[in-house]
Amino acid sequence: MKIDLRLEDGITVVDLEGTITIGEGDVQLRKTLFALIERGQNKILLNMERVGYMDSSGVGELISCFKEVHERGGQLKLLNISKKIKDLLQITQLLSVFEYFSDEAKALSSFK
Amino acid sequence: MKIDLRLEDGITVVDLEGTITIGEGDVQLRKTLFALIERGQNKILLNMERVGYMDSSGVGELISCFKEVHERGGQLKLLNISKKIKDLLQITQLLSVFEYFSDEAKALSSFK
Amino acid sequence: MSQLKDIKFVDLRFSTSLGILDIIKSLMGRICEQMEFDEDSSYWIWLATQEALNNAIKHGNKMDKNKFVHLVLSTLDDEFTISVQDEGEGFDQSSIPDPTAPENLLKTSGRGLFFMRNFMDRVEIQINQGTKVTLTKKIKGSPS
Amino acid sequence: MSQLKDIKFVDLRFSTSLGILDIIKSLMGRICEQMEFDEDSSYWIWLATQEALNNAIKHGNKMDKNKFVHLVLSTLDDEFTISVQDEGEGFDQSSIPDPTAPENLLKTSGRGLFFMRNFMDRVEIQINQGTKVTLTKKIKGSPS
Ligand SMILES: Nc1ncnc2c1ncn2[C@@H]1O[C@H](COP(=O)(O)OP(=O)(O)O)[C@@H](O)[C@H]1O
Numbered sequence: 001m002k003i004d005l006r007l008e009d010g011i012t013v014v015d016l017e018g019t020i021t022i023g024e025g026d027v028q029l030r031k032t033l034f035a036l037i038e039r040g041q042n043k044i045l046l047n048m049e050r051v052g053y054m055d056s057s058g059v060g061e062l063i064s065c066f067k068e069v070h071e072r073g074g075q076l077k078l079l080n081i082s083k084k085i086k087d088l089l090q091i092t093q094l095l096s097v098f099e100y101f102s103d104e105a106k107a108l109s110s111f112k
Numbered sequence: 113m114k115i116d117l118r119l120e121d122g123i124t125v126v127d128l129e130g131t132i133t134i135g136e137g138d139v140q141l142r143k144t145l146f147a148l149i150e151r152g153q154n155k156i157l158l159n160m161e162r163v164g165y166m167d168s169s170g171v172g173e174l175i176s177c178f179k180e181v182h183e184r185g186g187q188l189k190l191l192n193i194s195k196k197i198k199d200l201l202q203i204t205q206l207l208s209v210f211e212y213f214s215d216e217a218k219a220l221s222s223f224k
Numbered sequence: 225m226s227q228l229k230d231i232k233f234v235d236l237r238f239s240t241s242l243g244i245l246d247i248i249k250s251l252m253g254r255i256c257e258q259m260e261f262d263e264d265s266s267y268w269i270w271l272a273t274q275e276a277l278n279n280a281i282k283h284g285n286k287m288d289k290n291k292f293v294h295l296v297l298s299t300l301d302d303e304f305t306i307s308v309q310d311e312g313e314g315f316d317q318s319s320i321p322d323p324t325a326p327e328n329l330l331k332t333s334g335r336g337l338f339f340m341r342n343f344m345d346r347v348e349i350q351i352n353q354g355t356k357v358t359l360t361k362k363i364k365g366s367p368s
Numbered sequence: 369m370s371q372l373k374d375i376k377f378v379d380l381r382f383s384t385s386l387g388i389l390d391i392i393k394s395l396m397g398r399i400c401e402q403m404e405f406d407e408d409s410s411y412w413i414w415l416a417t418q419e420a421l422n423n424a425i426k427h428g429n430k431m432d433k434n435k436f437v438h439l440v441l442s443t444l445d446d447e448f449t450i451s452v453q454d455e456g457e458g459f460d461q462s463s464i465p466d467p468t469a470p471e472n473l474l475k476t477s478g479r480g481l482f483f484m485r486n487f488m489d490r491v492e493i494q495i496n497q498g499t500k501v502t503l504t505k506k507i508k509g510s511p512s
């Protein structure tokens with residue numbers, strides 16, 4: 001998985017590219033986010049536009065990141081999830097847990 | 113396999129792209145060449161620049177085309193064979209059977 | 225010749241490895257295409273299969289490279305059957321919690337079997353020598 | 369985790385099909401890479417294997433989709449062994465002509481076994497129930 005970070009209005013946008021599956025992106029994503037939180041950057045927007053595939057390990061990973069960010073008083077939101085990833089979050093009843101957006105500007109202003 | 117034909121100075125240059133293996137390009141190549149011969153276009157230069165892989169069926173196919181063209185009084189020559197295909201023709205001692213070139217202009221003028 | 229391209233049956237036994245997963249993915253993609261599953265169905269079939277393979281590797285064989293995973297893909301006119309067998313100790317199916325129960329919603333694991341059941345028409349689990357999970361998907365429109 | 373990517377052993381039985389060849393090619397490419405064969409060696413190993421598979425499909429199983437081809441890939445530290453078995457009637461090895469003899473030079477077939485012998489370190493043929501061809505390639509520099 002490719003992970004790029006950019007800071008927009010004090011919010012870290014994490015641009016992901018690839019798959020979030022067992023032994024692939026998962027550990028890498030967690031490490032990146034945990035490092036961000038350590039540095040106090042705890043407003044995080046995960047841009048999943050280029051994540052084409054995610055399995056149950058990936059879902060678990062998202063939750064693990066979500067919980068960690070929240071425990072540290074931060075916020076983790078999702079941007080541009082694909083129809084299929086939305087389906088996965090829907091059937092696992094997690095869609096109401098994650099805030100998600102399809103417009104970056106709106107997503108960013110929601111952190112205010 | 114992709115096969116493109118172009119006429120240069122009365123010689124048909126056959127630009128091949130793909131692999132010449134069992135069940136792939138082989139029959140297709142034969143059909144194309146036989147159709148050319150039927151139409152009297154029996155000076156043929158096979159441009160193999162984009163043929164990355166050929167197995168023993170492919171070698172057989174080349175020979176079958178070669179023989180057919182010769183029986184009809186035509187000529188079949190090779191252009192831009194890769195190092196590996198050259199190796200294959202070398203060890204099968206066919207390198208001396210096929211005339212081959214690495215320069216199209218030279219190849220074309222050799223038909224005169 | 226084109227008929228001879230079809231892959232009707234594959235029986236694959238491999239030493240525990242994650243590196244083989246994307247090759248199996250290509251293989252299954254090819255079979256789904258040839259069975260004319262639409263793109264979405266193929267996607268979910270692979271997801272379910274990957275969950276079964278992950279469980280075999282992780283929970284069954286416990287990442288032990290000296291153990292094997294046994295995958296069988298078999299196609300009929302109207303259904304695709306995938307079985308995944310490991311050399312592990314099995315597990316108690318009745319003790320598997322429902323991942324959509326409120327107290328489990330934020331658990332970081334426990335959704336693999338749920339996905340398999342969601343996306344396949346039939347999921348059978350046999351525990352004998354290791355765990356064998358059999359997934360079946362019918363071609364849309366075929367009588368069930 | 370990276371070690372768990374390695375593919376040590378694969379045992380693949382498939383219904384006669386040409387469509388599976390490029391998936392086997394990817395699989396072998398992966399193994400060759402992991403064994404650190406250079407690009408040229410990998411190329412010739414695949415060529416030899418493909419010749420064996422073609423023979424199994426064409427001459428052994430005579431394109432019969434109800435017959436199976438059995439491929440086993442096994443890796444040791446210093447060698448890669450590939451065996452290909454079919455369900456055919458076998459053949460008389462002593463009657464196979466040398467494709468480089470002048471009278472055979474322009475034959476349109478008969479170079480498959482020759483390629484296998486040329487590019488592999490060892491080629492063994494056992495004819496029992498069908499033909500089993502075992503190809504071995506040593507890692508460069510390892511004692512033979
Ligand atoms: N092949 C298997 N061998 C042993 N235990 C298994 C196997 N498959 C599943 N399990 C058990 O069932 C549980 C639930 O599996 P699953 O729903 O796939 O979620 P997860 O793999 O995320 O835990 C696993 O945690 C494991 O205890």
Ligand SMILES: Nc1ncnc2c1ncn2[C@@H]1O[C@H](COP(=O)(O)OP(=O)(O)O)[C@@H](O)[C@H]1O
Pocket residue numbers: 168419423424427428429454456457458459464476477478479480481482499
């Ligand atoms: N697996 C097999 N089963 C039966 N016959 C075989 C097999 N492999 C090779 N042969 C016989 O050996 C001959 C030579 O094989 P080969 O050198 O691969 O060239 P080709 O396949 O082009 O004929 C074949 O024509 C066939 O008669």
